[in-house]
Amino acid sequence: MNVLAKSATDTVAKSAVRQSVARTIATAADGINALAACLSADQALSGSFVDAVELIASSRGRVVVSGIGKSGHIGRKIAATMASTGTSAYFVHPTEASHGDLGMITSEDLLILLSWSGETVELGNMLTYAKRFNVPVVSITSNADSLISRNSNVAITLPKVQEACPHGLAPTTSAMLQLAVGDALAIALVERRGFSAHDFKTFHPGGKLGSQLLLAHELAHCEESVPLLPLGSPMSDAIIEMSSKGFGVVGVVDGDKKLAGVITDGDLRRHMSSDLLKMTVDAIMSHRPRLIKGSMLASAAMELMETQKVTVLFLIDDLDRPTGILHIHDLLRAGVV
Known part of the structure; x- marks a missing residue:
């Protein structure tokens, strides 16, 4: 042929x-x-x-x-x-x-x-x-x-x-x-x-599906790992707290322990001056932090990070008090995409 x-x-x-x-x-x-x-x-x-x-x-x-x-x-x-x-x-x-x-x-x-x-x-x-x-x-x-x-x-x-x-x-x-x-x-x-997504997770703990059904609080850092300072704290303390906790962010709480704002490394760059260390966190912080509840699906938290172009989210309870912090690297390590 x-x-x-x-x-x-x-x-x-x-x-x-x-x-x-x-x-x-x-x-x-x-x-x-x-x-x-x-x-x-x-x-x-x-x-x-x-x-x-x-x-x-x-x-x-x-x-x-x-x-x-x-x-x-x-x-x-x-x-x-x-x-x-x-x-x-x-x-x-x-x-x-x-x-x-x-x-x-x-x-x-x-x-x-x-x-x-x-x-x-x-x-x-x-x-x-x-x-x-x-x-x-x-x-x-x-x-x-x-x-x-x-x-x-x-x-x-x-x-x-x-x-x-x-x-x-x-x-x-x-x-x-x-x-x-x-x-x-x-x-x-x-x-x-x-039958809810939380119920579904009970029967699918492993594999790709299991990672998509993880909740935010299951991957978040809690208690002493959360970088927090009270209102009125000097920026020198904020820089130390940000550096020691390693998230590139610090939360600022008011007298009721509610999250009043956050300071990111981007905020530091925008306010960089010779007077920065003399200022208080109140003057630097962003007053509209991006917050989530610990019950949010990790996959939804990942989508929020991508949409808002942030790498860190604070977790809060029903009284707006911070309970944890979630970094995008935590989600990636768990296989959440």
């Missing part, structure tokens, strides 16, 4: 790949749009979502998710998402359930069973167990007349969609719809329970 012929063949092959990728994404989008349309038009479908959220929220036990094949992989992700957002959940493989793991499920728990056909044989023993011990069942299928749907307390029936697989066999679009439903249930539970 000559160079020109090979180049033409490569161009055709690359074009085919681009078309395949675009077709798959478009098919997936059509599937999600079909689900969204059904939710808007079908009161029964939207009602089943509401009923499922209420049933899960009222459960005293844990959510047990199960499925086989691709539905099983989606089930694992749904369980992980729920567990990380305040809904105690875990995945049980249906085959393992039939060989002893059914003992992990109590009458206070709730089952979420995933099966596109609704006739998955491997889920039969879990369904029988649920009926015997009055374990509530939420099913996610595409067949309202299926065995699993008919025997569920709440049956979420998804629209039948075209798989992205050219043979219509490999679960692609269908798996994505199952995943979307699981995410929708998890987020609805988050909002129903008022």
Whole structure:
């Protein structure tokens, strides 16, 4: 094959790949749009979502998710998402359930069973167990007349969609719809329970996400590390305090211990003169310091620093008294960006 012929063949092959990728994404989008349309038009479908959220929220036990094949992989992700957002959940493989793991499920728990056909044989023993011990069942299928749907307390029936697989066999679009439903249930539970960013941090202490969920007071320097002086102090004391604490700033407090102002190294440069050391901090300080509460997310503090073009923020309590100081280097070391 000559160079020109090979180049033409490569161009055709690359074009085919681009078309395949675009077709798959478009098919997936059509599937999600079909689900969204059904939710808007079908009161029964939207009602089943509401009923499922209420049933899960009222459960005293844990959510047990199960499925086989691709539905099983989606089930694992749904369980992980729920567990990380305040809904105690875990995945049980249906085959393992039939060989002893059914003992992990109590009458206070709730089952979420995933099966596109609704006739998955491997889920039969879990369904029988649920009926015997009055374990509530939420099913996610595409067949309202299926065995699993008919025997569920709440049956979420998804629209039948075209798989992205050219043979219509490999679960692609269908798996994505199952995943979307699981995410929708998890987020609805988050909002129903008022699950906060602080709660979220409890379940995500590590990694990038954990650093973004740190609070300002967790990274701040407190007590004796905070550079502070009372009103009326001489500037000579201010320079010593700034140098010894190493933040390039000193806070000035009034008689009630409230932060009345701050002096930065920039203020020193702007007021540099032979009389500087004879002046008091009152004459030099900025009267509108940038302050934050210790409960502010560290990521929000970083954004404030970048917006205001400062490197240091004082933390204050509800009475405007300084409780700590936060430097941009503290945020960078913690991985907050």
